[in-house]
Amino acid sequence: MPEVLIILFALLxxxxxxxxPFFGKTAAAARSTGTEHDVAMRVLEESLANLEYDYRAxxxxxxxxxxxxxxLQHRLTECRDQARRPAAEPAKSKHRSTRTT
Amino acid sequence: MLLLGNFLLIATFGLLAYCLxxxxxxxxxxxxxxxxxxxxxxxxxxxxxxASSVILTIALISRDFRFEYxxxxxxxxxxxxxxxxAFWAGQAGSLLFWLxxxxxxxxxxxxxxxxxxxxxxxxxxxxxxxxxxxxxxxLLMFTNPFAPANPVPPDGLGMNPLxxxxxxxxHPPTLFLGYVGFTIPFAFALGSLLAGRFALDWITIVRKWTxxxxxxxxxxxxxxxxxxxxxxxxxxxxxxxxxxxxxxIPWLAATALLHTVxxxxxxxLFKKWNVFLVVLTFLxxxxxxFITRSGFIExxxxxxxxxxxxxxxxxxxxxxVLCLIILYRSRKKLTGQNHLIRLDAADWSLLQWLLFxxxxxxxxxxxxxxxxxxxxxxxxxxxxxILVWKRSAAASLGRKLLRLLSREGMFILxxxxxxxxxxxxxxxxxxxxxxxxxxELYAGFSGGFRESVAQSLPGLHEFFQRKLAVSPAFFxxxxxxxxxxxxxxxxxxPLFGWRKLNRKVIYFLLAVLLVLVPLAIYTGLxxxxxxxxxxxxxxxxxxxxxxxxSDVFSAVAIRRRLAGESWLRGAANLFRKNKRRYGxxxxxxxxxxxxIGIIGSSFYTQEYESEVxxxxxxxxxxxxxxxxDLQFSQDPEKSMYQAILEVIRNGRTVGxxxxxxxxxxxxxxxxxxxxxxFNLLRDLYVIFSPVxxxxxxxxxxxxxxxxxxxxxxxLLITLGGIYAILPNRRRLVLSELxxxxxxHA
Numbered sequence: 001m002p003e004v005l006i007i008l009f010a011l012l013x014x015x016x017x018x019x020x021p022f023f024g025k026t027a028a029a030a031r032s033t034g035t036e037h038d039v040a041m042r043v044l045e046e047s048l049a050n051l052e053y054d055y056r057a058x059x060x061x062x063x064x065x066x067x068x069x070x071x072l073q074h075r076l077t078e079c080r081d082q083a084r085r086p087a088a089e090p091a092k093s094k095h096r097s098t099r100t101t
Numbered sequence: 102m103l104l105l106g107n108f109l110l111i112a113t114f115g116l117l118a119y120c121l122x123x124x125x126x127x128x129x130x131x132x133x134x135x136x137x138x139x140x141x142x143x144x145x146x147x148x149x150x151x152a153s154s155v156i157l158t159i160a161l162i163s164r165d166f167r168f169e170y171x172x173x174x175x176x177x178x179x180x181x182x183x184x185x186x187a188f189w190a191g192q193a194g195s196l197l198f199w200l201x202x203x204x205x206x207x208x209x210x211x212x213x214x215x216x217x218x219x220x221x222x223x224x225x226x227x228x229x230x231x232x233x234x235x236x237x238x239x240l241l242m243f244t245n246p247f248a249p250a251n252p253v254p255p256d257g258l259g260m261n262p263l264x265x266x267x268x269x270x271x272h273p274p275t276l277f278l279g280y281v282g283f284t285i286p287f288a289f290a291l292g293s294l295l296a297g298r299f300a301l302d303w304i305t306i307v308r309k310w311t312x313x314x315x316x317x318x319x320x321x322x323x324x325x326x327x328x329x330x331x332x333x334x335x336x337x338x339x340x341x342x343x344x345x346x347x348x349x350i351p352w353l354a355a356t357a358l359l360h361t362v363x364x365x366x367x368x369x370l371f372k373k374w375n376v377f378l379v380v381l382t383f384l385x386x387x388x389x390x391f392i393t394r395s396g397f398i399e400x401x402x403x404x405x406x407x408x409x410x411x412x413x414x415x416x417x418x419x420x421x422v423l424c425l426i427i428l429y430r431s432r433k434k435l436t437g438q439n440h441l442i443r444l445d446a447a448d449w450s451l452l453q454w455l456l457f458x459x460x461x462x463x464x465x466x467x468x469x470x471x472x473x474x475x476x477x478x479x480x481x482x483x484x485x486x487i488l489v490w491k492r493s494a495a496a497s498l499g500r501k502l503l504r505l506l507s508r509e510g511m512f513i514l515x516x517x518x519x520x521x522x523x524x525x526x527x528x529x530x531x532x533x534x535x536x537x538x539x540x541e542l543y544a545g546f547s548g549g550f551r552e553s554v555a556q557s558l559p560g561l562h563e564f565f566q567r568k569l570a571v572s573p574a575f576f577x578x579x580x581x582x583x584x585x586x587x588x589x590x591x592x593x594x595p596l597f598g599w600r601k602l603n604r605k606v607i608y609f610l611l612a613v614l615l616v617l618v619p620l621a622i623y624t625g626l627x628x629x630x631x632x633x634x635x636x637x638x639x640x641x642x643x644x645x646x647x648x649x650x651s652d653v654f655s656a657v658a659i660r661r662r663l664a665g666e667s668w669l670r671g672a673a674n675l676f677r678k679n680k681r682r683y684g685x686x687x688x689x690x691x692x693x694x695x696x697i698g699i700i701g702s703s704f705y706t707q708e709y710e711s712e713v714x715x716x717x718x719x720x721x722x723x724x725x726x727x728x729x730d731l732q733f734s735q736d737p738e739k740s741m742y743q744a745i746l747e748v749i750r751n752g753r754t755v756g757x758x759x760x761x762x763x764x765x766x767x768x769x770x771x772x773x774x775x776x777x778x779f780n781l782l783r784d785l786y787v788i789f790s791p792v793x794x795x796x797x798x799x800x801x802x803x804x805x806x807x808x809x810x811x812x813x814x815x816l817l818i819t820l821g822g823i824y825a826i827l828p829n830r831r832r833l834v835l836s837e838l839x840x841x842x843x844x845h846a
């Protein structure tokens with residue numbers, strides 16, 4: 001008998017928890033935020049630093065170093081620009097998704 | 102408890118099914134409430150699986166034999182610690198554990214990424230949730246851990262004695278964590294493909310989860326090796342057993358992925374290949390489970406056999422087909438902007454001609470008995486003719502191929518070697534079983550047909566008559582070329598820079614050749630008692646360690662020059678600020694130390710046998726072993742015979758070893774408990790079998806050199822992996838560092 005009671009309460013709890021988004025105010029819409037830019041920028045910064053070590057250790061020639069450095073810096077600048085761009089427009093309906101493009 | 106356990110499993114099924122339906126509805130309607138509800142369903146399913154795992158653990162610890170699973174794997178005399186580990190000793194428990202780990206990983210991923218990667222998450226749920234639903238279904242339909250025992254036995258069967266080992270507390274869970282963890286990068290990568298948008302950091306997320314799973318898989322494999330070494334009592338740690346191979350194959354795929362991820366992150370190369378490797382690793386994990394569970398291939402490690410394995414095969418095929426469709430449809434999204442080598446029409450034309458020449462040579466080889474040298478000369482002439490005719494294309498292709506002599510090229514070659522190694526181990530694992538299937542098929546044909554085959558194609562007939570086995574010796578022989586090439590790569594990779602070959606590599610290559618070639622010739626001629634192959638392998642390992650250390654040294658020197666740091670501070674800062682690179686280096690050092698252990702224990706093991714009475718002494722190499730006593734004891738679970746041996750060296754007692762033989766009451770097979778006396782240079786590995794009640798006993802002694810280095814290497818690989826995964830703070834490029842230093846001055 002106690003087991004049946006536990007099961008009933010658990011069932012009610014689960015149903016309430018899972019269906020909550022339909023009852024109350026909607027949660028934040030699913031969309032991408034700017035954190036991905038932080039990660040990408042960190043990877044690029046790391047690559048730049050490693051590239052400089054490789055150059056100074058004599059593993060890369062000057063021409064290649066400058067070329068790759070400018071390529072990485074270009075990608076870094078692009079990434080920074082994207083990160084600075086304002087987020088996508090909010091959703092028209094409060095329950096509709098706001099997908100970034 | 103039984104009712105509650107079953108309810109929780111059914112509730113998990115309902116929640117997982119609901120989360121898939123809600124996700125699809127959300128995708129159709131673009132109503133985010135469905136997705137939020139689906140995410141909540143995953144969290145709730147995680148909670149219900151945690152609760153059902155707690156119930157099973159309580160039942161195991163309290164030895165509640167009303168549960169059939171408990172009655173099968175626990176007995177009233179089994180030590181309490183093993184009662185808890187019985188959770189993963191059987192089929193149903195290990196599948197529940199798999200589901201638990203999977204849902205916890207999925208819940209953690211959702212918590213981490215559901216705000217930042219909103220578009221990917223619904224598809225991620227579809228893949229990860231679908232995978233969890235499959236395991237949940239298996240539990241409900243075929244192997245329920247909450248099935249009641251009928252009738253309830255007064256005592257349980259107990260645990261297989263082979264599993265009663267401290268390694269079994271950690272080995273299966275870590276292996277499962279590794280296997281299951283690969284579901285996350287798989288679901289995330291395919292989710293990104295289906296969402297039609299690769300977030301900038303998707304490869305970083307894939308790398309992070311692959312690395313986490315790879316660390317667990319590595320630890321699981323190393324612990325499994327230790328278990329085999331200590332518990333199976335044959336003196337080795339790796340027997341190329343199908344179940345061992347089943348864990349090694351996805352490890353190879355994941356290791357290849359961890360290398361090419363760097364190329365995608367830094368150079369934008371290999372996008373398609375990386376997605377392929379993610380999918381391949383996941384499928385190979387399922388394949389590993391199929392081998393372990395199905396009995397498809399005979400193995401000493403398969404403890405839970407049933408027909409359930411074939412559902413894994415079906416699941417694997419379904420995922421494979423689905424992945425192929427997705428990959429085909431998304432191929433354009435994965436086209437990289439950068440190419441290491443871009444082959445044009447002229448290159449392809451030249452390659453086609455060269456391919457034709459190879460085919461021509463193969464045909465000539467078949468008839469060379471008649472034309473002998475004329476065939477070879479004609480091929481050489483043709484080759485020269487093609488190269489002269491297509492000289493501009495040949496020069497251009499040669500220049501392009503030279504680009505492979507760069508860091509990018511080394512990554513690609515490393516990947517090729519990993520893939521060949523993977524294919525070799527995979528084929529060696531499944532080939533005997535496939536051949537057996539073909540034999541059965543052939544045996545099904547009519548006698549007349551077989552007779553005609555035997556007369557017209559005797560070789561083929563014999564092929565279908567003789568059972569084939571791939572022995573560990575075969576693997577050991579053919580693994581050598583892979584080991585040599587991989588070691589060669591490990592020597593030179595740290596020295597290569599991007600794009601071009603540099604002088605450092607050439608000088609180092611000359612040094613390696615100058616040292617190793619004379620040594621190999623010297624030992625190859627039979628001077629001394631060492632194998633030339635082991636000398637070359639030891640030499641390459643040493644050079645690989647030197648290459649890594651010299652690279653670190655030169656980086657510290659640069660910091661010293663630019664920032665005026667001391668050696669110690671420079672090294673500390675270097676390691677602290679680039680955890681990825683130096684974590685990777687630490688892992689490589691671990692691999693090299695592990696290889697030293699493998700070379701030592703593979704080439705220089707000595708074996709001695711003796712049958713003696715109490716009080717007698719026998720010789721094992723440089724040791725004398727005195728059989729002092731035989732003791733008998735028993736506990737509720739088993740009877741134990743323990744031999745006491747004194748280890749004497751140069752007339753002085755240096756230690757005591759106590760190998761045992763156990764007779765478990767519920768299991769007929771006697772168990773060997775080896776005794777190992779170890780130090781940095783060798784293991785003295787003693788196996789004992791009592792011969793009669795008067796105390797006469799048989800001893801087998803193995804002197805295994807450098808085995809402890811394998812475990813130390815394994816530890817370093819793991820620590821390196823953990824270090825590489827730690828987050829880096831923002832790094833200053835060196836020029837900024839120098840400017841900062843000047844500013845301070």
